[in-house]
Amino acid sequence: MTKGTGGTPRAGRSARRLAALLSLLAAVVATPAGWAATGDPNRGRELYDRRCAPCHGVKGDGNGPAAELLDPRPRDFTTGVFKIRTTSTKAPSDQDLLAVITNGMPGTYMPPWGELSETDRRNVVAYIKAFAPDRFKEAPTPQALPPVVRASPESVKRGREMFEAIECNKCHGTEGRADGPSRSELKDDWGRPIKPANLTKRWTFRGGPAPEDIAMRLATGVNGTPMPSFIDSVEKPEDIWHVANYIASLGPASPNYATLVTAAAVRGALPDDPNADFWKTIAPENIALVGQVTVDPRNFNPAIDMVAVRAAYNDREIAFHLTWDDATQSTPDPAKRVYADAVSLQFPVTVGAGPERPYFLMGDDAEGVYLLRWENGKGATEATANGPTKITPMPGSEATGTAVFRNGQYRLVLKRARVRKDAPAFAPGVFVPIAFQAWDGGAGETGPKMSLTSWYYLRLEEPQSNRRFVVPPLVALLTGAAMALIVRTARRWTENA
Amino acid sequence: MTLFRSRFLQAAAVVVLAFCALRFGIQPPVPWSVIKIYLFVVLAAVFIYVSSDSDSWRSFLAPIRSTLVDPDRRVLRGALMIVVPLLVGYYAYSQAAARPEAPPELRAVHPAPPASIQFRGKELSIQGLDNPLRKDAATLPKQVAAGGEIYIRNCVYCHGDNLDGHGRFAPALNPPPANFQDPGTIAMLQESYLFWRIAKGGPGLPKESGPWSSAMPAWEDRLDETRIWQVILYLYDATGQHPRRWEAK
Incomplete structure (x- = not known):
């Protein structure tokens, strides 16, 4: 079984x-x-x-x-x-x-x-x-849409201009990450606070991710919410399609969640700047995060649902580049239930050969975990934990964290020495268990109220060998030679017969 | 039509048809490892068939031999000598350049339950235990409804409204939440097994089942005995499954 x-x-x-x-x-x-x-x-x-x-x-x-x-x-x-x-x-x-x-x-x-x-x-x-x-009682009348305009660079450009002209950015944010200035004032028809849609995550669109769906929402509006109909506010009716094409260009239709993070082998230095061009050369892996509902306080409606992860290492260091959406860069104010935004990477304290590892929820009394953490205003820290409320900071941490926050998005580079005695060492070719945790302090998340993952894997790719360029031609040559031999033998047999 | 009488073409046609049937004829798609096993059986059968008598065997070999030696097949021969090594070389490249995938996690999904457990300071025998709420048929609908309420407030996040393991939190969990609609889960288990799994959760699993990875909480901290039995009633009622019975002594 x-x-x-x-x-x-x-x-x-x-x-x-x-x-x-x-x-x-x-x-x-x-x-x-x-x-x-x-x-x-x-x-x-x-x-x-x-x-x-x-x-x-x-x-x-x-x-x-x-x-x-x-x-x-x-x-x-x-x-x-x-x-x-x-x-x-x-x-x-x-x-x-x-x-x-x-x-x-x-x-x-x-x-x-x-x-x-x-x-x-x-x-x-x-x-x-x-x-x-x-x-x-009234018979429904279909909403008419102008003739379809397919996505093109011109259409997306026009859509972007219209996006600002009809003030989509006021709620949805400049880059569509649900961080517009009006976001905190939005209420639904029942007077409850309501969040604008994050337009870079089309897979969460209530009415579907296709440009046709988006155009229809723009035309009809979304009843019960502050989202109005825009069919009469755009300059020309076909602008509905340009805005829809622009919104569809902001993000993929599906997140393609990963369970394995591969760290790229690098010869030179690992840049600390999260916006460095270097990080654009590594494809991110999207990791799904969900609410922590095991211990109190349980988080049924987590604010952070995804972290995009890149990783790279050289002979001395290992670096993680994390990107996640958060509407506000919060300054802690416990009186208002606002806490520091934070993320943490979790590893077993020692990477063993067997399948055994600590409990995924920050370890337990029997076996602890190692945490590589970053907190807004505090920077990078390292800690060990024996459960979500039993976190012990490690003295003399040399980990560094550099973060930028722009238009509703954090980008962070977390870095530390690759091989250490007092903390997990990362060797190429080994599958290391890794888990993630994140807190949106602006949404009141702190302590056990977080979003998290169960155990995934991190693997440092082996330094590029030229094996994959040498072996295949050799195999092809050998196959050719074997075939020539078969043909010759067959011919000789026929001649003898 | 000599073409259709050629044993070689017949054999090739059978293999190709068998592949198409296995690959596209079965839904949901069959894993590659299974297709490979079946194709191997088909190949062996075809080989036995064509080599059953010497005429048939000769007819099978004729096109192969003529391709190898006949002067008028020189072009085909030359083309094969180039194409086949290139294909094999490409296969070798795709193998050498493939990125490794996360190692499979082999774990016992339904490990043997303990004979008894400690539940809130009291010993509960799992062996031979039945759901006590089933004794009173009159109150059963009420108990099921109570179980449904417990389910929707506690279990739905991972196991889903359809009880199919596709709850909203499922994408981040490995191993994935159990699918109660699947006949391989609660339908083949006794109710006391479910009681053990719900009460003790992931941390209560034996080592071969990876207690460190399961996100299933130990519900004994939140639900008392009656409430756990109620939610078990709901699981069977909502899926239309029936619990496995204890074998009569």
């Missing part, structure tokens, strides 16, 4: 998703514009009570037993206000609601429900509409 960390379940899932998408497409094609098919609210109710009520509440008021722990909060259906729609009227179409149920709301706790049959999902749509029947 042993297994590796296989990829087949995920492949099955994506196949199922594809099947769900295809059946959805088929439904759209089969029913005129997909507006006609309606479900049965009475049948939807049973499924709703079982699957949706834990968050959205039996009464549909968004007050299910889990609601208080979730940010963003579950939708209150009794208001009939919905974020994602493709209509110019107030309410979404059945197809819009069906799409949200099918695809979920990325970046929130609303998961995709594609494994439920389409009939079931349509029945739930009908039941959800029944919570606010007045809102759905």
Whole structure:
């Protein structure tokens, strides 16, 4: 009963998703514009009570037993206000609601429900509409979009100008990292604080990452939030597409999370400046971070969900280049529940040959971990820990940390000697367990309230040998020679026969 | 049609068809290691078939021999002498230049449970233990509902609303959270096994299961005995699975 960390379940899932998408497409094609098919609210109710009520509440008021722990909060259906729609009227179409149920709301706790049959999902749509029947009296009118403009350098440039002209940056920030000056004043229709979208992380866009989705959100706005419709505020209607293309150019559609960080072998010095061109030559690995929910205080809604990691080493030193988004560079003020922003890299104290390692959550009493930390205002430190509340700083640390903060993003170079006696030594070719932790002090994260990962791997690549250039030609030559020999032998046999 | 009677072409066609069926005919895709084993079996069978009598064997060898010696096949021969070494050389390059991947973590997913555990200062026998809440069928729906509430407030972050292990926190966790829909998890385990896993979590695993990597908390710190049994009821109810029973003595 042993297994590796296989990829087949995920492949099955994506196949199922594809099947769900295809059946959805088929439904759209089969029913005129997909507006006609309606479900049965009475049948939807049973499924709703079982699957949706834990968050959205039996009464549909968004007050299910889990609601208080979730940010963003579950939708209150009794208001009939919905974020994602493709209509110019107030309410979404059945197809819009069906799409949200099918695809979920990325970046929130609303998961995709594609494994439920389409009939079931349509029945739930009908039941959800029944919570606010007045809102759905008017027949929905599709939102018209100007003819599609595909992405091009000119379109992206124009989109960038429009982005500032219609003041997207006021909330979403100059480079789209949700750090605009108005961000802290934003409230939703229910008076609760709401965060603007981080436009560099398209995979968290609630209505989908494609330029078509973005253009539709710009045209319709997002109901219940401060995001208005921009269809009338852009200079020309097609500017909607230019802005959408610009936003799509800010980041990838998928994060491609990694579990292995490879440190590049370097002959020269490792630059301390996080903006040095050197760091651009190394491809970053995106590491997913999640909330710490094992010990109190638990962090159900972590502020930092990803760190992009680069690493390099030479004969003397090892350096880590970390990039992560954080809306504010916080100065600690415990009275306001604001703490220092921080990150830490975690390693076993000694890198052994066996699979055994300390407990992933900063070790335990039996076996501790080594932490290479950086804190805003304090710089780099080193510590050992026997649990998240038992951290012992190491005296005489020589680690250095250089950070820059710009437009909602930290870039940090953490550096220390590669081989040490009192701390883990890093040797080429060895898989070293590594874990990450991060704190957004501005969001009240400190101590155990953090985001983290379980154990991943760091590997220092072996210095470039020329083996890969010598061996293949040799193999090719030998194969050629062997073939020539076979041909000669065959010819001789034929002649003899 | 002499072309179709050629044993060599027949053999090649069978191998190619077998490969296509294995590679594209099965969903979800089969791992390469399995395809390799099956292809080896197909190759062996084809070889036995073509060498079953001497006429067939000669017919199989004829095109190979003519390619090797016939003067009018000189161009094909020359082309093969260039293309094959280049392909082999490219394969050698791709092997030499490949970046290493994270080592596979072999761990016992369902290690043998202990005979008994210490639960909040009291000894609980795991062996032969059944869910006490199942005795009263009348209150069962209520208990399941209570379990659902515990699940949605505590477990959903990792194990997901669909109980499929695809919770919001799953991408950062290695090993991944258990998928309760999978017939290889709770459906093949007794309820007391689940009680042990929930109460003691990752830190309570034996060494062969890597207690240091699992992010499963030890829930005995947060949930009392009844609440753990309730959430177990919910896991089976929500997935439509049934717990394994103890063998009758």
